[in-house]
Amino acid sequence: MRCLKMTVAYRGTHYCGWQIQNGQNSIQQELESAFRTVTGETVRMTASGRTDSGVHALGQVVSTAIRSEMECHQLLRALNGNTPFDISVLKVEEAVPRFHAIRDATKKSYRYRIQSGPVSDPIDQDFLWYVPFSLDVAAMQSGCEYLVGEHDFVCFQASGGATKSTIRTVFQCQIREAVSSPFRKLELDIEGSGFLYNMVRIIAGSLVEIGKGKRQPDWIAEIIQSKDRTKAGPTAPPQGLFLMNVDY
Amino acid sequence: MRCLKMTVAYRGTHYCGWQIQNGQNSIQQELESAFRTVTGETVRMTASGRTDSGVHALGQVVSTAIRSEMECHQLLRALNGNTPFDISVLKVEEAVPRFHAIRDATKKSYRYRIQSGPVSDPIDQDFLWYVPFSLDVAAMQSGCEYLVGEHDFVCFQASGGATKSTIRTVFQCQIREAVSSPFRKLELDIEGSGFLYNMVRIIAGSLVEIGKGKRQPDWIAEIIQSKDRTKAGPTAPPQGLFLMNVDY
Numbered sequence: 001m002r003c004l005k006m007t008v009a010y011r012g013t014h015y016c017g018w019q020i021q022n023g024q025n026s027i028q029q030e031l032e033s034a035f036r037t038v039t040g041e042t043v044r045m046t047a048s049g050r051t052d053s054g055v056h057a058l059g060q061v062v063s064t065a066i067r068s069e070m071e072c073h074q075l076l077r078a079l080n081g082n083t084p085f086d087i088s089v090l091k092v093e094e095a096v097p098r099f100h101a102i103r104d105a106t107k108k109s110y111r112y113r114i115q116s117g118p119v120s121d122p123i124d125q126d127f128l129w130y131v132p133f134s135l136d137v138a139a140m141q142s143g144c145e146y147l148v149g150e151h152d153f154v155c156f157q158a159s160g161g162a163t164k165s166t167i168r169t170v171f172q173c174q175i176r177e178a179v180s181s182p183f184r185k186l187e188l189d190i191e192g193s194g195f196l197y198n199m200v201r202i203i204a205g206s207l208v209e210i211g212k213g214k215r216q217p218d219w220i221a222e223i224i225q226s227k228d229r230t231k232a233g234p235t236a237p238p239q240g241l242f243l244m245n246v247d248y
Numbered sequence: 249m250r251c252l253k254m255t256v257a258y259r260g261t262h263y264c265g266w267q268i269q270n271g272q273n274s275i276q277q278e279l280e281s282a283f284r285t286v287t288g289e290t291v292r293m294t295a296s297g298r299t300d301s302g303v304h305a306l307g308q309v310v311s312t313a314i315r316s317e318m319e320c321h322q323l324l325r326a327l328n329g330n331t332p333f334d335i336s337v338l339k340v341e342e343a344v345p346r347f348h349a350i351r352d353a354t355k356k357s358y359r360y361r362i363q364s365g366p367v368s369d370p371i372d373q374d375f376l377w378y379v380p381f382s383l384d385v386a387a388m389q390s391g392c393e394y395l396v397g398e399h400d401f402v403c404f405q406a407s408g409g410a411t412k413s414t415i416r417t418v419f420q421c422q423i424r425e426a427v428s429s430p431f432r433k434l435e436l437d438i439e440g441s442g443f444l445y446n447m448v449r450i451i452a453g454s455l456v457e458i459g460k461g462k463r464q465p466d467w468i469a470e471i472i473q474s475k476d477r478t479k480a481g482p483t484a485p486p487q488g489l490f491l492m493n494v495d496y
Contacts, residue, residue, distance in 0.1 A: 009430075011371045056371055058430065080367060088370040090430060119328060122336040123259045123304055123375070182257075182306065182338060 004072075005095040005248075006031075006045075006062040006079075011086040012055045012238065013126045019050045027051075027087060031062065034082035038075065039068040048101045048108065048246040049195070054238030056127070059090070059109075059245040063101035099248075107171065107247035108195060112188040112204040113178075113240045116211070121183040128185065129204070129240035135211030137177055137186060142217035143210045144173040146224065147190070147203065155223045155232050156206075158198035169193040175207065189244075198235055206233030252320075253343040253496075254279075254293075254310040254327075259334040260303045260486065261374045267298045275299075275335060279310065282330035286323065287316040296349045296356065296494040297443070302486030304375065307338070307357075307493040311349035347496075355419065355495040356443060360436040360452040361426075361488045364459070369431040376433065377452070377488035383459030385425060385434060390465035391458045392421040394472065395438070395451065403471045403480050404454075406446035417441040423455065437492075446483055454481030 008031065016024035020032075028045055036042055048061045070078070072092040079089045113128040115121050120130040147170045154166035170192040178185040188204055206223060209215045215233075223232045256279065264272035268280075276293055284290055296309045318326070320340040327337045361376040363369050368378040395418045402414035418440040426433040436452055454471065457463045463481075471480045 009370050011373070058371070076367075085368070085373055086370045088367050090367055119324075119336050119338055120333070122257050122334045123306070125259070125333055127371070 001065045001067060002069075003095040003097055003099040004064050004066055004075075005091075005093045005099055005101070006064070006089055007091040008047075008060045008062055009058050009088045009090055010056065010060070011126070012051055012053060012057070014086060015053060017050060017052045017055065018047045018060070027060075030083055030087055031079070031089075034079050035064075035066075037082045038078040039066070039070060041066060041068050046101045048105050049243065051241075051243055052198075052238050054126075055241045055243070056239075057243040060243050061101045061105070061246040061248070063095060063099050101246070104248050105194065105246050107191060107193065108243070109189065109191045109245040110195065110200045111242045111244050112190070112200055112236065113242070114186040114188070114204070114208065114236075115183055116186065117184045119183075121185075124183075124185075126239050129208075129237050131208055131211075133212050135186065135208065136213060137175060137211065139213070139217050140175045140186075140207045140211045143207050143220045144175055144188070146218065146220035147173045151224050152227060153196055153199055153224070154227050155229055156199045156202040157196035157229060158202065158235060159229075160197055163196060166196055168195065168199075200241060201236045201238065202229075202232050202234075204236035204240065208236065209233040249313045249315060250317075251343040251345055251347040252312050252314060252323075253339075253341045253347055253349070254312070254337055255339040256295075256308045256310055257306050257336045257338055258304065258308070259374070260299060260301060260305070262334060263301060265298060265300045265303065266295045266308070275308075278331055278335055279327070279337075282327050283312075283314075285330045286326040287314070287318060289314060289316050294349045296353050297491065299489075299491055300446075300486050302374075303489045303491070304487075305491040308491050309349045309353070309494040309496070311343060311347050349494070352496050353442065353494050355439060355441060356491070357437065357439045357493040358443065358448045359490045359492050360438070360448055360484065361490070362434040362436070362452070362456065362484075363431055364434065365432045367431075369433075372431075372433075374487050377456075377485050379456055379459075381460050383434065383456065384461060385423060385459065387461070387465050388423045388434075388455045388459045391455050391468045392423055392436075394466065394468035395421045399472050400475060401444055401447055401472070402475050403477055404447045404450040405444035405477060406450065406483060407477075408445050411444060414444055416443065416447075448489060449484045449486065450477075450480050450482075452484035452488065456484065457481040
């Protein structure tokens with residue numbers, strides 16, 4: 001058996017998410033089915049993390065063990081010839097034996113996109129969260145700083161998460177205004193050792209409470225200390241979230 | 249009667265274009281219907297130019313004559329409460345009497361977005377033309393320079409255009425690489441006194457022939473001199489085109 005590492009981009013709008021679910025379209029199913037078409041082989045693929053319905057990826061990493069001897073560059077081309085228009089395979093590489101996209105990940109980066117202001121951008125609706133208020137970005141950035149470091153992030157975990165430890169390290173967390181006239185767009189970039197279920201979306205939802213002036217930046221520290229999900233802000237909607245990159 | 253100038257943004261993906269057509273969804277119909285809901289008044293709206301199905305606008309300008317005395321800022325809010333998510337009214341302003349969005353326009357700006365390279369961006373498919381080749385941007389930029397100035401652009405007009413004169417002035421035309429890792433995106437920005445039917449899309453299609461190396465940059469001069477549509481390149485697809493701005 002060979003181990004493969006694939007880097008995949010997709011638009012999550014029309015899928016139930018990464019993972020195969022009965023009777024729904026999933027990214028996993030489309031990729032496994034493309035692989036079967038190309039090689040005749042039925043394989044099981046593992047992604048670095050399940051993305052939910054509506055969540056996008058620019059650098060999802062997928063591992064799989066295969067028997068086919070087709071070369072990586074041929075697989076890349078053939079897979080892209082057999083995936084729908086909203087899923088692209090960016091890279092196919094040989095991986096070390098037993099390479100595992102979840103277990104071996106050392107760093108993940110997400111972006112969460114927000115638009116604020118009185119009128120929503122009609123073009124970008126599938127790719128951001130529209131908040132019809134003016135947001136204080138400096139206050140949100142102050143809030144971000146409380147997230148950096150090693151913490152028990154159980155307060156930012158939605159029910160349905162199934163990890164043993166809820167301790168994670170956030171390496172970087174920044175929010176800034178993206179240049180995008182005539183609309184005001186914010187990009188929250190967060191890098192960490194790993195993320196709990198819905199963690200980035202609950203963080204985005206909490207930072208928006210700060211941006212609206214409903215809470216002070218140090219509220220983030222309070223939430224972390226509380227270890228209580230009910231203390232955090234609402235879960236931001238999925239379509240603003242992009243899995244950007246996974247390091248190994 | 250009052251004259252209004254409205255600035256409108258929309259995603260063209262799910263519409264037959266600006267203009268009302270039997271049995272199809274149009275931007276015009278949605279806006280006129282929102283206006284009727286808000287004021288009870290049936291009005292006819294005129295856009296600076298008809299955009300085709302799939303073409304987007306960030307700064308379309310619409311003129312209309314109304315009886316309603318509702319204030320502009322109230323109209324703005326009420327219209328946005330009654331348009332679909334993919335149409336937004338950005339501004340509502342009082343205009344001079346008999347203001348006409350087509351006749352009074354002095355400058356229009358369009359952007360055409362292209363992605364080139366071996367793998368297509370699955371996220372941005374509704375908003376660009378994917379060209380599966382590497383493109384020579386410097387050669388394309390040289391081609392752009394032949395377009396600047398006053399010319400008879402009949403060679404870049406699709407059948408169906410109904411203007412008397414085909415002479416227009418292109419003030420600026422530039423193509424450059426947009427920062428958009430991991431994909432390579434090009435933005436063609438063109439500003440002119442006005443544009444013939446499909447002119448920007450035929451120009452984009454011709455510049456891509458140059459980018460592929462099939463033609464030299466001075467081919468643009470030849471096309472213009474020929475005054476013959478059959479000499480130009482193919483019409484680029486609609487989804488890469490954005491009406492950015494109209495000046496009066």
